[in-house]
Amino acid sequence: MNTTGLKIDELSVTIGGSSANTSVLHRVSFTVAPGEVVGLVGESGGGKTMVARAITGQLPTTAHSSGRITIDDEAIAGKFNHTHSAPEILKAALCFQNPLTALSPTRQIGKQIVDRIVTHSGVERAKAAEQALSILSQMGIRDPKRRMEVFPHELSGGMAQRVMIALAIACEPRILIADEPSTGLDVTLTRDIMKLFRDIADKGQQGVLIISHDIAAISATCNRLMVLYAGSLVESGPTDYVLKKPAHPYTAALIDSVPTLYHRDDYQGPLQGSMPQFSAPPVACPFEPRCSFAEDDCRSGSPPTRPVSDHWTVKCFHSESAYLDKYDQWDDTAVARNESTINTNKIDSRTKVKKLIELQDVDIAYRTNWGRSSKRILKKISVTFNDGESVGIVGESGCGKSTLARAIMGLIPPLSGQIRFDGIELAKQSPRQLRLLRRRMQLVFQDPLDALNPKLRVSQIIRDPLTLLEMTHDEKNTSIARTLGRVRLDEQFSERLPSQLSGGQAQRVGIARGLVIDPELIVFDEPTSALDVTVQAQILGLIKTLIADRNRTYIFISHDLATIKDLCDRVVVMYMGRIVEDGPIELVFNKPSHPYTRALLGAVPQLREETTAETVYLKRDLDEAATELIGCALAPRCPFVEDKCNMDQALREISEKHSVACWKV
Amino acid sequence: MKATNKKRRLWSLNQSGDILAITGIIILTVISIMAIAAPLFSSWGPKQIDFSAFLSAPTANHWFGTDGNGMDVWSRILYGARIDLSIGISSVVIAVLVGSTIGSIAGYFGGWMDAIVMRLTDIVQAFPPFILALTVAAMFGRDIGQLVLAISLVFMPAYIRLMRSEIRALRQRSFIEAAECAGNTHMRILVRHLIPNATRPILVIAPLNCGWAILTLAGLSFLGLGIPIPEAEWGAMISAGAADVIGGRWWTSVFPGLILFISVLGFNLIGEGFLERSGQRS
Numbered sequence: 001m002n003t004t005g006l007k008i009d010e011l012s013v014t015i016g017g018s019s020a021n022t023s024v025l026h027r028v029s030f031t032v033a034p035g036e037v038v039g040l041v042g043e044s045g046g047g048k049t050m051v052a053r054a055i056t057g058q059l060p061t062t063a064h065s066s067g068r069i070t071i072d073d074e075a076i077a078g079k080f081n082h083t084h085s086a087p088e089i090l091k092a093a094l095c096f097q098n099p100l101t102a103l104s105p106t107r108q109i110g111k112q113i114v115d116r117i118v119t120h121s122g123v124e125r126a127k128a129a130e131q132a133l134s135i136l137s138q139m140g141i142r143d144p145k146r147r148m149e150v151f152p153h154e155l156s157g158g159m160a161q162r163v164m165i166a167l168a169i170a171c172e173p174r175i176l177i178a179d180e181p182s183t184g185l186d187v188t189l190t191r192d193i194m195k196l197f198r199d200i201a202d203k204g205q206q207g208v209l210i211i212s213h214d215i216a217a218i219s220a221t222c223n224r225l226m227v228l229y230a231g232s233l234v235e236s237g238p239t240d241y242v243l244k245k246p247a248h249p250y251t252a253a254l255i256d257s258v259p260t261l262y263h264r265d266d267y268q269g270p271l272q273g274s275m276p277q278f279s280a281p282p283v284a285c286p287f288e289p290r291c292s293f294a295e296d297d298c299r300s301g302s303p304p305t306r307p308v309s310d311h312w313t314v315k316c317f318h319s320e321s322a323y324l325d326k327y328d329q330w331d332d333t334a335v336a337r338n339e340s341t342i343n344t345n346k347i348d349s350r351t352k353v354k355k356l357i358e359l360q361d362v363d364i365a366y367r368t369n370w371g372r373s374s375k376r377i378l379k380k381i382s383v384t385f386n387d388g389e390s391v392g393i394v395g396e397s398g399c400g401k402s403t404l405a406r407a408i409m410g411l412i413p414p415l416s417g418q419i420r421f422d423g424i425e426l427a428k429q430s431p432r433q434l435r436l437l438r439r440r441m442q443l444v445f446q447d448p449l450d451a452l453n454p455k456l457r458v459s460q461i462i463r464d465p466l467t468l469l470e471m472t473h474d475e476k477n478t479s480i481a482r483t484l485g486r487v488r489l490d491e492q493f494s495e496r497l498p499s500q501l502s503g504g505q506a507q508r509v510g511i512a513r514g515l516v517i518d519p520e521l522i523v524f525d526e527p528t529s530a531l532d533v534t535v536q537a538q539i540l541g542l543i544k545t546l547i548a549d550r551n552r553t554y555i556f557i558s559h560d561l562a563t564i565k566d567l568c569d570r571v572v573v574m575y576m577g578r579i580v581e582d583g584p585i586e587l588v589f590n591k592p593s594h595p596y597t598r599a600l601l602g603a604v605p606q607l608r609e610e611t612t613a614e615t616v617y618l619k620r621d622l623d624e625a626a627t628e629l630i631g632c633a634l635a636p637r638c639p640f641v642e643d644k645c646n647m648d649q650a651l652r653e654i655s656e657k658h659s660v661a662c663w664k665v
Numbered sequence: 666m667k668a669t670n671k672k673r674r675l676w677s678l679n680q681s682g683d684i685l686a687i688t689g690i691i692i693l694t695v696i697s698i699m700a701i702a703a704p705l706f707s708s709w710g711p712k713q714i715d716f717s718a719f720l721s722a723p724t725a726n727h728w729f730g731t732d733g734n735g736m737d738v739w740s741r742i743l744y745g746a747r748i749d750l751s752i753g754i755s756s757v758v759i760a761v762l763v764g765s766t767i768g769s770i771a772g773y774f775g776g777w778m779d780a781i782v783m784r785l786t787d788i789v790q791a792f793p794p795f796i797l798a799l800t801v802a803a804m805f806g807r808d809i810g811q812l813v814l815a816i817s818l819v820f821m822p823a824y825i826r827l828m829r830s831e832i833r834a835l836r837q838r839s840f841i842e843a844a845e846c847a848g849n850t851h852m853r854i855l856v857r858h859l860i861p862n863a864t865r866p867i868l869v870i871a872p873l874n875c876g877w878a879i880l881t882l883a884g885l886s887f888l889g890l891g892i893p894i895p896e897a898e899w900g901a902m903i904s905a906g907a908a909d910v911i912g913g914r915w916w917t918s919v920f921p922g923l924i925l926f927i928s929v930l931g932f933n934l935i936g937e938g939f940l941e942r943s944g945q946r947s
């Protein structure tokens with residue numbers, strides 16, 4: 001059997017009917033050899049998913065494509081249609097983006113895998129079941145026999161992703177394609193899943209193509225990286241080279257946009273603008289409008305794909321230009337700088353300490369099943385936020401961070417315990433008094449477009465909180481205009497509807513709405529997690545300038561440790577509804593004490609390896625049962641677990657201002 | 666991709682949805698104008714009896730013939746449109762206003778209020794709509810106002826439910842939380858943030874219901890519980906002429922039936938057009 005792997009030659013895809021075409025891929029060529037893991041990165045809208053669909057023959061009905069796709073020297077089809085015959089599908093298997101929706105909800109997962117094996121290799125069901133069992137255990141699923149019997153909704157996100165991969169490799173494809181496999185997974189799980197892909201490539205001699213927007217998450221796993229921008233493959237090369245010395249300006253910008261735990265000297269500031277859409281293959285360089293190195297030839301002609309060195313190509317006229325040089329000195333300066341930031345001690349820069357928000361033994365539960373049962377989201381949370389502080393709250397999805405934010409805003413009343421804002425207990429206020437308190441605190445939401453009323457114009461949206469203040473119409477208008485300026489939105493946006501805004505612009509409007517009444521507290525609830533990397537960097541830059549204003553308290557919620565490190569003085573780590581560690585940034589990041597914090601820090605993907613702390617590896621997926629544990633919620637996953645962990649773990653101070661919920665520390 | 670989608674959507678919207686709606690609007694406008702300016706289109710009064718022509722076939726003098734009482738069918742159709750259209754539209758307007766108010770309050774506040782409202786609508790919806798209208802009309806009487814009330818009661822539960830479910834879905838969106846953070850009162854959240862975003866399905870259903878309301882009214886009159894003769898009303902005219910059709914005098918029933926059909930068609934076209942538009946938008 002020939003084993004040259006996947007080869008794509010000049011693949012172009014256009015979507016649309018006769019009147020409105022969208023050219024999504026322009027002459028993309030690449031290969032994935034057996035045993036190789038290749039990452040395809042880029043921002044959303046760049047055409048990444050279309051590449052996967054073209055390989056598996058699942059392009060939309062209105063798509064026209066040209067080019068040649070071969071797997072092991074066998075053409076998949078000259079012209080692509082939906083009607084691939086079974087053997088062709090066999091060669092490439094796709095792991096879909098959202099495993100929980102891609103699995104059939106009404107069929108046990110074991111049966112789904114067996115179905116797949118039987119269809120593709122025609123073995124008996126009993127034999128297929130054995131194979132399924134071995135694949136599942138190979139995927140690192142504990143107790144695979146029991147898991148065969150469960151339905152997809154009973155699986156956690158990480159588990160579902162493993163099942164999805166199991167399904168994909170069940171028919172032994174030559175090429176495994178994973179479309180955004182880390183979506184919805186927290187950092188520790190992402191690392192495990194990535195390892196799985198590495199194993200598959202190493203053991204089975206299969207080629208793996210990982211499609212992701214998260215360059216940091218996949219970089220450790222991939223042999224090679226390919227960068228897709230607006231339908232063109234702008235760079236392709238060995239991971240180390242591409243990360244250390246990106247040859248294309250877009251790759252450089254993409255890498256720079258990723259927040260890291262370590263300070264960088266050379267940060268050029270966020271990339272402005274957004275990705276273009278083409279109705280026909282572009283004649284010029286697609287990145288030219290956003291590129292700071294663009295010259296006349298970039299506007300007049302499309303740059304050729306040319307080699308930088310062996311196996312490394314770039315689609316740019318000017319890849320030798322000045323910007324490359326900065327990467328040469330990178331490694332030394334970064335480390336030096338890193339040392340110095342640790343020494344500049346900002347822990348006790350303020351003397352006045354006024355408690356702005358105090359939470360005492362707060363329990364919050366959502367009622368489910370028509371009020372008959374309830375799910376506890378927050379458990380005995382006690383935490384204080386001081387005036388003028390900027391505090392990061394981090395934890396994986398579902399740990400209760402957003403609920404905590406809403407409790408602080410008085411949107412969700414606590415089941416028990418007290419929440420005080422400036423000494424005023426929120427639960428005891430009348431709706432009217434609570435409304436008056438609202439002019440002192442504001443919330444910025446996660447999904448910017450969902451947080452804007454689709455029927456109101458930008459100026460009306462920003463005006464909304466101003467009803468809390470006694471102002472004349474003109475005063476309101478001036479403060480709206482001023483706030484728009486502060487979030488760096490042009491005046492022309494004030495008459496737009498939310499549907500006419502991009503994600504980044506919408507989030508600026510959301511921030512403007514929080515800012516316009518000049519509150520004492522702003523809570524950011526994952527303000528960038530719904531945005532693309534380069535836009536994320538723009539918004540984070542904006543938030544950073546806001547936080548520089550020390551007259552206000554900021555709470556910044558994120559699942560991303562690197563972002564928090566950059567923005568906050570103090571960090572609160574949450575796990576399953578409890579606070580497990582709370583302390584100044586420098587202490588927590590340099591001397592993490594709780595095993596969970598250590599695991600979290602160790603799992604943060606680093607573009608350039610410089611992690612020093614000893615990493616803690618948690619045991620695999622979290623068990624849902626842990627939510628009801630009396631003792632430490634991490635106990636089932638913690639490598640240091642002992643009997644004593646099953647007793648209540650209260651947060652206790654281990655040094656000044658640093659507390660941890662683990663008896664062993 | 667987004668920009669081109671929008672373009673294509675606008676284009677096809679002009680092709681299908683808008684054409685349907687515009688046709689419907691034209692039909693109803695023509696009928697309404699003829700109803701309002703009825704004296705200009707007919708020299709006969711709606712209750713005026715031509716003693717020289719009982720059950721006369723269509724002639725130059727009586728375009729659509731006369732009925733058993735010697736009254737001109739054409740002018741009765743014109744004047745009848747005033748009653749039928751106004752009862753049809755006003756009963757739906759009342760159902761929409763009252764129903765969506767109740768529905769949005771129930772959906773927004775939830776709890777016991779919601780439970781009570783929902784059980785009441787369950788009870789009302791347990792009856793076949795026409796039987797319910799029949800019963801209420803029989804109880805209340807045959808006054809125009811009471812008929813409007815009876816018909817609107819039949820349609821109200823649908824609007825209550827529709828608005829309630831829309832509001833409940835919208836409440837989950839974060840812009841409502843944002844509105845709460847911005848210090849809006851419950852009233853203002855409902856009126857400014859929720860209701861404007863929840864009206865689309867109602868706009869689709871209301872025109873369709875206008876057509877049904879006119880049919881319901883005609884049905885009630887046909888059974889003798891609606892507008893009584895000699896008042897000009899389409900259902901009553903069909904009913905009165907039914908006996909003559911057997912004897913070959915088809916014009917007394919067929920013409921009012923035809924106009925009933927055309928106006929219901931007009932409302933349905935508007936509803937379909939709106940439906941198509943909202944389908945393409947979402």
